[in-house]
Amino acid sequence: MMSKKRNLIALAIFLLIALGTITANLWLPLSPTAIDAEQRLLSPSAAHWFGTDDFGRDIFARVVVAARVSLAVGVIVAIVATVVGTLIGLISGYFRKTDFILMRIVDGFLAFPALLLALALVAALGGSITNIVIALTIAFFPVMSRVVRSAVLQINNAQYIEAAKTTGTNNFVILFRYVLPNVLSPIIVQSTFIFAKAILAEAALSFLGVGVNPSTPTWGNMLQESQIYITIAPWFSIFPGVAIVITVLSLNILGDGLRDAFDPHSMKRKKKKRKPKQTAPAA
């Protein structure tokens, strides 16, 4: 029960952040870009909930707007890495002859730490949002393809796959109508984790100065700008940092919750299968 509540809270927080940033223009009382030299580095107050930055801009407004870039990068990376990783994992797991080659390539990518790989790629490609998405996708798809492959290997010998083969169903149909739906749960769980990791990675890249254009408000950029003021205006660093923590945490909790919900080995389903007497036998 406890964990169910936790999942709901995480979902609510995440939705609040997402909706809040999308609709920001409609409700934000202060502009995130209005510069006011008189109001530099003010501490949090009723007028500026999170204080102001070194140009006198409202930090609350900037944190809210910055979520757009972070979430957009996260969503796109999660989707692209999931699609690419799933395709490779499906092919590698189902067509055993391709497995060796595909997995050695994937292992090659996995050999580099994800962030380092992304850093090198962005440094080479230049720091635009598109390039960051490409770099992070390359960094994160290998894990997905590993996860999908191992899930496919587990169900490869399931009788319903063999049954589909004996009924003359072609491999393409088997792959997308029989294999994919049955490995969907680890894919969804893994993609929420990629989402969270991508947000973190984007912030890290921006913080290191190779990320999104410094004029665009992102959490990473804000952290980078706030560095030198950390002793005199700690709120400048704290609020973007807290935003990252809350977003990533709620995504991770959601991912864990999804994993529990999908887990075929969770107690309830296990009982149903093994001991029909303990629950209702199907009508």
Next chain:
Amino acid sequence: MLEVNDLHVHLETPAGLVKAVDGVSFRLEAGQTIGIVGESGSGKSVLAHSLTKLNPEPPATYPKGEILFQGENILTMNKRRLRSMRGNEIAMIFQDPMSSLNPVFKIGKQLIEAIQTHQKLSKKEAQQKAIELLTDVGIPDPERRMQSYPHQFSGGMRQRVLIAIALAARPKLLIADEPTTALDVTIQAQIIELLKSIQQKYGTAIIMITHDLGVVANLADRILVMYAGKIVESASTADIFYKTAMPYTWSLLRSIPRLDAGASERLLHIEGQPPNLIDPPQGCNFHPRCPFARDACLQENPPLGERGPGHLAACVLSQPEFEKEKKGVLLS
């Protein structure tokens, strides 16, 4: 020796309350073999586990009834007494011998441990005893086999080891829950012969739980037939097979293919599935599937009634009525 009176065992599941054992009573004398026959979901396994209170609680609860073993009620026994009873006086063997053995310890170690928990013996004496036990259950070359791990044994050999462990303390009662279901037919025959010889040698009483009427025909003195948590027929083995008084038992006997039957005979067809115990049918549990069902069967679940000496059956039909009806069904 063992007396079960009006035992109820309930399982609380997310889908609702399951009355897995619903008012079961029977007696077992020393040295006797009772067969409990039923399909999956009949409650036979829950009943077997109840006898040593082994059902996990929750979901299991024991709202009513008593289990008297040599006069002591197992359901109200304290934990220490219960633990010493299990294994010492009542031992159990299960369907899946692999999951009952610890895969990381050698067979010999597990057997010696079992012996030492019940008897104060030195390591050497226990080892000697272990070798004796393994010889008793027909494991060749026991000294060497003690050094093996469970995965190095076949299913039949593992079941023999479990029987050896069960026999370590010379129990008065051995409860065997589908011990041969996972085994091949020739190995099953070996295990059944082994159980018989153990009974002759040590006078151990056996409760054999199975879905296979053939297995108990060979082994049991008495048979209890379970359906939907209740005993629906209880009689000597011969009476169950030759003077069947309950339509379920009768249909079951005629629905199984027999090796000794002519090939082209069509099997009797029992319609439907075993009932859902969360929401059992009104009246007699078997009536939706019963070829003899009539209006009276909808009214109440018939109690066990006397059909002969030591022969109980739960059916609204009296024996002469049933005999007449049987002919009708066979003809149609």
Next chain:
Amino acid sequence: MTALLEIKDLHVHFPIKNGTFQKKTGKVKALNGIDLAVNKGEVLGIVGESGCGKSTLARSIVGLQKPTSGDILFNGEAYTDASAKEIYELRRNMQMVFQDPYTSLNPRMKVSDSIAAPLKAYKQTKNLESRVKELMELVGLNPDMHYNRLPHEFSGGQRQRIGIARAIALEPKLIVCDEPVSALDVSVQAQVINLFQDLQKKLNLTYVFIAHDLSVINHIADRVAVMYLGKVMEKSNRETFQAHAQHPYTNALLSAVPLPDPDKERTRERIVLKGELPSPANPPSGCVFHTRCPKATEFCKTNIPVPEERGVPGQEVACFYPVGEEEKVRITL
């Protein structure tokens, strides 16, 4: 008349791989020279204990397992080395019913889609819905109630009916049934066995029916092949299978089956085989059964018997010392 299905000297070996580099260190001879034939309209029962290779045989017949050597012929045409397209054409006439009704259906697919899968695969999509409903009725399911349900809403017996509906959808000539009733409850087994028999008559089907339960085989099969360690020990027909079994192994199997009849149980003799099944990675020399055979001699350790007729017409036995009538353990009284 040529047989509908013919299996000639079929071998299936699995390599045993070991170590980091997956070096082949040996092989398991799952099937080791199988010769069998199935005529149109008959039921060939294949019986044996676990590890005898009967499931590998089923998989080889439907083309899920490539044979190491030997031939399988359907309607006189070999398809051992067939291309994917030829196998596709073959399966129009040859379908399979699987053992475990809980895992043989895609859990995320409506049962109507599962039954329609072969029809879609062979582009027979005209009147698809009514055809599926017709199939559901044929196997005793209620099309109005069950059409859109998922497999987990069904009991084991009903799922096996769904599996059967899928297998007959293309109106195949041959159905390979791999232990189709062994996972079912006793009271449900009879329903499914009767369904198999009804469908056979109605649709003029031929079955290869694989089971470990001799009673089921005795009930349903016209001819029986008894397998042990990848070899056929004895081939008999319905009349001779249990009454005139000649192979010591068949006799041991028959005597081990518990009969639901206490009087017969009390009086019959039981041949209890000694020892355990040898590893198929390292099968015994000569006759593979000699290590457990009550009649084995030195001769059996070095010479390999082949199935041939020895005394009983229509019955082939792979044994040098077939069990004679006078020494037989009688099953029927």
